[in-house]
Amino acid sequence: MTNGEPIHECRQGTRCHSRVRDDEGRWHGGGIERPDTLCRSCEESAFASIRQLYDDWLLLEAAKLQPPPKDRAPKVTHSTPYSIPIRLDIDTLQSAIEDETLTWARIITRGDPVPTQRQKCVQKCVAIVAANLGTLIDQTWRHHWRMTPRADGGDELIHVGLDGVDAVLGLADLHRRTREVLGLNETRIWLPDPCHVCGVKALTSSSDQEKVTCQACRAVWAKEEFARLNGVGVLDTKRAS
Ligand SMILES: [Zn+2]
Numbered sequence: 001m002t003n004g005e006p007i008h009e010c011r012q013g014t015r016c017h018s019r020v021r022d023d024e025g026r027w028h029g030g031g032i033e034r035p036d037t038l039c040r041s042c043e044e045s046a047f048a049s050i051r052q053l054y055d056d057w058l059l060l061e062a063a064k065l066q067p068p069p070k071d072r073a074p075k076v077t078h079s080t081p082y083s084i085p086i087r088l089d090i091d092t093l094q095s096a097i098e099d100e101t102l103t104w105a106r107i108i109t110r111g112d113p114v115p116t117q118r119q120k121c122v123q124k125c126v127a128i129v130a131a132n133l134g135t136l137i138d139q140t141w142r143h144h145w146r147m148t149p150r151a152d153g154g155d156e157l158i159h160v161g162l163d164g165v166d167a168v169l170g171l172a173d174l175h176r177r178t179r180e181v182l183g184l185n186e187t188r189i190w191l192p193d194p195c196h197v198c199g200v201k202a203l204t205s206s207s208d209q210e211k212v213t214c215q216a217c218r219a220v221w222a223k224e225e226f227a228r229l230n231g232v233g234v235l236d237t238k239r240a241s
């Protein structure tokens with residue numbers, strides 16, 4: 001940062017939507033006024049993802065009744081006539097959406113009652129969270145107890161420290177994971193060049209070609225920004241390779 005202003009970097013760092021490159025070629029999160037927060041662009045993107053979590057939950061519910069895509073079907077080691085593939089990934093993600101939205105809805109409302117029925121509960125909790133995103137992101141750091149799966153298959157209660165930005169990023173990530181589990185992100189076009197942030201050859205273009213994502217370090221660029229940073233024509237030449 002060049003002008004000596006008391007400016008801070010977006011907490012998303014190299015994954016920031018409005019990140020900038022310094023003279024030495026290093027990436028920095030976009031400038032923000034308050035430390036340890038998100039720039040407007042990252043915040044808006046995360047908020048947009050959170051608003052979709054109830055729809056995501058419904059999509060997951062519907063997907064449980066569908067046969068899994070071939071490359072995702074669990075490997076059947078014992079073929080019995082009764083082996084029905086269970087989409088554990090879907091179930092886990094649905095539970096995560098339910099648990100996370102309930103946790104933060106309770107914190108926001110200071111414990112207002114929510115419906116006991118699963119679907120009604122997640123609908124209500126997403127509505128509470130979506131209507132209070134500003135309150136959510138301003139939550140101060142606090143301890144939470146979380147159930148987390150252990151390697152041996154059991155669950156374990158662990159202690160984690162999270163603030164409102166963690167909450168927002170965590171909830172937004174559930175939207176990303178939903179799209180991944182449902183295969184909605186998979187119309188990928190792989191680009192021939194290595195990522196100039198992490199150096200791995202893992203760049204993909206979205207199906208509408210508006211966005212370039214590094215699948216290794218998760219950096220994201222708008223098409224124009226990517227072309228500007230890498231020299232024009234990258235997106236035009238990829239089909240030839
Ligand atoms: Zn940012």
Ligand SMILES: [Zn+2]
Nearest residue numbers: 195198214217
């Ligand atoms: Zn990368």
